[in-house]
Amino acid sequence: MTRIAFIGLGNMGGPMAVNLVKAGFAVRGFDLAESSKKMAAESGVTIAPSIADAVQDAGTVITMLPAGQHVLDVWNEVVPRLPQGTLIVDCSTIDVASAGTAHELAAAAGLRSVDAPVSGGTIGAKNATLTFMAGGDPKAFAAAKPILEKMGAKIIHCGEAGAGQAAKICNNMILGISMIGVCEAFTLGEKLGLSHQALFDVASTSSGQCWSLTSYCPVPGPVPASPANNGYKPGFATALMLKDLRLSQEAAQATGAVTPLGAHAQALYQAFSDAGHGMVDFSGIIAYLRQQTKK
Numbered sequence: 001m002t003r004i005a006f007i008g009l010g011n012m013g014g015p016m017a018v019n020l021v022k023a024g025f026a027v028r029g030f031d032l033a034e035s036s037k038k039m040a041a042e043s044g045v046t047i048a049p050s051i052a053d054a055v056q057d058a059g060t061v062i063t064m065l066p067a068g069q070h071v072l073d074v075w076n077e078v079v080p081r082l083p084q085g086t087l088i089v090d091c092s093t094i095d096v097a098s099a100g101t102a103h104e105l106a107a108a109a110g111l112r113s114v115d116a117p118v119s120g121g122t123i124g125a126k127n128a129t130l131t132f133m134a135g136g137d138p139k140a141f142a143a144a145k146p147i148l149e150k151m152g153a154k155i156i157h158c159g160e161a162g163a164g165q166a167a168k169i170c171n172n173m174i175l176g177i178s179m180i181g182v183c184e185a186f187t188l189g190e191k192l193g194l195s196h197q198a199l200f201d202v203a204s205t206s207s208g209q210c211w212s213l214t215s216y217c218p219v220p221g222p223v224p225a226s227p228a229n230n231g232y233k234p235g236f237a238t239a240l241m242l243k244d245l246r247l248s249q250e251a252a253q254a255t256g257a258v259t260p261l262g263a264h265a266q267a268l269y270q271a272f273s274d275a276g277h278g279m280v281d282f283s284g285i286i287a288y289l290r291q292q293t294k295k
Helices: 015-023 034-040 052-054 068-081 098-107 121-127 139-148 163-191 196-203 240-253 262-276 284-291
Strands: 001-007 028-029 060-063 087-090 112-115 130-135 154-160
Touching: 001 015, 001 052, 001 068, 015 028, 015 034, 015 060, 015 121, 028 034, 028 052, 028 240, 034 139, 052 068, 060 068, 060 112, 068 087, 068 098, 087 098, 087 139, 087 240, 098 112, 098 163, 098 284, 112 163, 121 130, 130 139, 139 154, 154 163, 163 196, 163 240, 163 262, 240 284, 262 284
Parallel strands: 001 028, 001 060, 060 087, 087 112, 130 154
Antiparallel strands: 112 130
């Protein structure tokens, strides 16, 4: 079976690499953090001493990294080392321009490339229930899909190079906006004397229904698996939501799209992060809204 090199074994990449091991792939991984390498190794990932060693003889290379510059740095290092026809997949969430540059690097070396950012958070990464939004040549996507299916429940080809990143930032702009709306509704409901459960029971079965409410409810109680029931320990940290909202606004400015709610959501999450809550789950912004509410 094809050997896979996995670069980036953090909170998302680590569980994803482990699921590939569980599916029977030989996975050689690399990460800068010793703790990430240790956790991956304990679950069967072979840890390489360097990126170059990780990609040696790999039929597929997967990257899961924090930002566009990290992806380009790694791709610039590994692409010249890979034989023509090798599949390289980036699962990071980065700007569309960097994704396009990465695809160009791969194409110039005769590699097949896919940008495939994910949705589903750390729980989805652990349970192999992620959604992958993929961009790239249809033949490259067809080669990547059987591998992505071992890490996710839904694999969507969104279009040519960069389309996966475009879909991801649009999706997460919706998520950031909708979570603020749900938090505002609960804050108002508290002032009006509504119980959390009563508001949830109404909104989750009527026109207020959305993922931020029914799957990730920002108050304790109605959705037991939501971070609100675990002290807002992040499934998806505020810092990551802020990163994605920044990407959406950079794209909006570059294309001339009008996204006033996206811009306001970015400003609110920036304020929440600046107050020291960058590593709190993004649904924890309800605490910030409560603090702003008049007594």
